[in-house]
Amino acid sequence: xxxxxxxxxxxxxxxxxxxxxxxxxxxxxxxxxxxxxxxxxxxxxxxxxxxxxxxxxxxxxxxxxxxxxxxxxxxxxxxxxxxxxxxxxxxxxxxxxxxxxxxxxxxxxxxxxxxxxxxxxxxxxxxxxxxxxxxxxxxxxxxxxxxxxxxxxxxxxxxxxxxxxxxxxxxxxxxxxxxxxxxxxxxxxxxxxxxxxxxxxxxxxxxxxxxxxxxxxxxxxxxxxxxxxxxxxxxxxxxxxxxxxxxxxxxxxxxxxxxxxxxxxxxxxxxxxxxxxxxxxxxxxxxxxxxxxxxxxxxxxxxxxxxxxxxxxxxxxxxxxxxxxxxxxxxxxxxxxxxxxxxxxxxxxxxxxxxxxxxxxxxxxxxxxxxxxxxxxxxxxxxxxxxxxxxxxxxxxxxxxxxxxxxxxxxxxxxxxxxxxxxxxxxxxxxxxxxxxxxxxxxxxxxxxxxxx
Ligand code: PHE
Numbered sequence: 480x481x482x483x484x485x486x487x488x489x490x491x492x493x494x495x496x497x498x499x500x501x502x503x504x505x506x507x508x509x510x511x512x513x514x515x516x517x518x519x520x521x522x523x524x525x526x527x528x529x530x531x532x533x534x535x536x537x538x539x540x541x542x543x544x545x546x547x548x549x550x551x552x553x554x555x556x557x558x559x560x561x562x563x564x565x566x567x568x569x570x571x572x573x574x575x576x577x578x579x580x581x582x583x584x585x586x587x588x589x590x591x592x593x594x595x596x597x598x599x600x601x602x603x604x605x606x607x608x609x610x611x612x613x614x615x616x617x618x619x620x621x622x623x624x625x626x627x628x629x630x631x632x633x634x635x636x637x638x639x640x641x642x643x644x645x646x647x648x649x650x651x652x653x654x655x656x657x658x659x660x661x662x663x664x665x666x667x668x669x670x671x672x673x674x675x676x677x678x679x680x681x682x683x684x685x686x687x688x689x690x691x692x693x694x695x696x697x698x699x700x701x702x703x704x705x706x707x708x709x710x711x712x713x714x715x716x717x718x719x720x721x722x723x724x725x726x727x728x729x730x731x732x733x734x735x736x737x738x739x740x741x742x743x744x745x746x747x748x749x750x751x752x753x754x755x756x757x758x759x760x761x762x763x764x765x766x767x768x769x770x771x772x773x774x775x776x777x778x779x780x781x782x783x784x785x786x787x788x789x790x791x792x793x794x795x796x797x798x799x800x801x802x803x804x805x806x807x808x809x810x811x812x813x814x815x816x817x818x819x820x821x822x823x824x825x826x827x828x829x830x831x832x833x834x835x836x837x838x839x840x841x842x843x844x845x846x847x848x849x850x851x852x853x854x855x856x857x858x859x860x861x862x863x864x865x866x867x868x869x870x871x872x873x874x875x876x877x878x879x880x881x882x883x884x885x886x887x888x889x890x891x892x893x894x895x896x897x898x899x900x901x902x903x904x905x906x907x908x909x910x911x912x913x914x915x916x917x918x919x920x921x922x923x924x925x926x927x928x929x930x931x932x
Contacts, residue, residue, distance in 0.1 A: 489722040502654035504740040506801030508708040513744040514751040518762030521692030522684040528701040539910045540711045540873045542733040543880045546892045548720025554811035555714025571875040575714030578868040579808045584835035585860040590798040591630030597791035605774035613774045638802045639829040661793040669749045671780040678753035685752045699926025703865035712869030715804040881912035
C-alpha cells in the first residue's frame with residue numbers, strides 16, 4: 480500500500496481537474512447512449528426526468544464521490560477501508576470494481592464501432608449511399624465476426640497504454656484540448672440537422688414531453704442514464720477525487736462537470752433527432768441509432784467528408800477519456816491494495832476485461848441466439864451496469880457519506896477546511912441522507928415492476 484508520506488500522482492491545474500472529470504463523464508454515454516435510450520423511452524418526457532435526476536441526485540452523488548476520494552487519498556475500495564477501518568463498507572468499492580468490468584466490456588464494443596466508422600469516414604465509405612444503404616452497411620458490420628472484435632481490442636490497447644503512462648501524464652493531457660473541439664463540431668452538426676426538411680418533428684420529439692409515455696421503466700432508464708452519463712456510482716470519481724488537490728472547490732467542480740455533461744447530451748439529442756425524423760428513421764432503432772443516423776448528416780452537409788472524419792476521431796477520443804477513468808478504478812485498486820505494479824495491473828486487468836468484452840461484441844453476431852432474460856449479452860451488461868450496479872452503488876455511497884463519515888468531515892472537505900462557503904450545504908446533506916437513498920431505491924423497485932405496472 481502507498482504510505483501517507485509517499486507523493487501521490489495527481490491533477491495539476493484547476494482546469495486539469497475539470498477536464499479530467501468531464502473527460503470521464505462525457506463520452507459514448509452522451510453521444511451514443513443518451514439518444515438511443517431517450518429514443519426508446521419517449522423523448523421529451525424522458526429528457527425532463529433525466530435532467531431532474533441530474534440536478535438533484537446526480538450532482539449530489541458526484542460531490543459525494545469527490546469528497547470520499549479526496550478525504551481518503553485512496554482508490555475506490557481503499558477509500559472506504561481507510562475512512563471506516565474494520566467495517567464492511569469496502570464492499571461498495573468491490574461492487575464498483577465489478578461495475579468497471581461490466582462497463583468496460585460492453586463500452587469497448589461501441590468504441591470499436593466508432594473506430595470502424597472513423598475508418599469508413601476516412602475511406603469516404605458513406606459517400607453516395609442512401610439511408611437504406613447506410614443502414615445495411617451498419618447491419619453488415621455489426622453482424623460480422625472479426626472486424627468488431629479487432630477494433631474493440633485495439634481500443635482496449637489504447638486505453639491500457641494511457642493508463643500505463645500514469646494519471647497525470649496520461650489523463651490530463653488528452654482531455655484539455657480535444658473536448659472543446661468536440662463541442663464545436665457537435666454545434667455545427669446541430670445546425671445542419673436542424674435545417675433539414677422535416678427537422679421540426681425531431682425537435683418536438685425531444686423537447687415536447689408526452690406525459691402519457693411515463694412509466695416505471697422510463698423513470699428507471701432515466702435514472703440509469705443519469706448515473707451512467709455522469710460516471711457516478713462505481714468509484715471512478717472517488718478515484719479521480721483522490722487525485723484532486725486540497726485547494727480545489729469540489730462543489731464548483733461537480734457543478735461544472737454536471738453542466739458540461741448534460742449540455743453535451745442534450746446537444747447530441749439536438750444533433751440526432753431532427754435527422755432521425757428528416758431521414759424517415761425510427762427513434763426506437765436501439766443501440767445502432769447514432770451510427771445509422773450520423774452518416775446521413777455528413778452526406779447532407781458541405782464538407783461532410785472532413786466533418787465525418789473529425790467527428791469520429793473526436794468521438795473516439797471522448798470514449799477513451801471515459802474508459803481510462805473506468806480502467807483506472809481497477810488499476811488504482813490493484814496497485815494500492817494488491818501491491819501490483821502499474822504495469823502488471825494494467826496488463827492483467829485489460830486482458831481479463833477484454834475476454835468479457837469479446838463476448839459482448841459476439842452477442843451481435845455468433846452469439847446472437849444466446850439470451851438471458853430475453854436479451855443478448857451486450858444488452859444485459861448495458862442494463863445491469865446503468866440500471867442496477869451504478870444506482871445501487873450510489874445508494875451506498877451517499878449513505879456512507881451521510882451516516883458514516885458525518886457532517887463535520889463533509890463540511891471540512893467541501894469548504895476546504897473552512898476557507899470556502901458552500902451555499903447549499905444543508906440541502907446537500909438532506910439529499911444524501913434522505914432523498915437520494917430513498918428515491919433511488921423507490922425508482923429501482925418501481926422500475927422493475929415490484930409495485931405492479
Ligand atoms: N460517463 C461515461 C460516458 O458517458 C461512461 C462511464 C460510466 C465512465 C461510468 C465511468 C464510469 O461515456
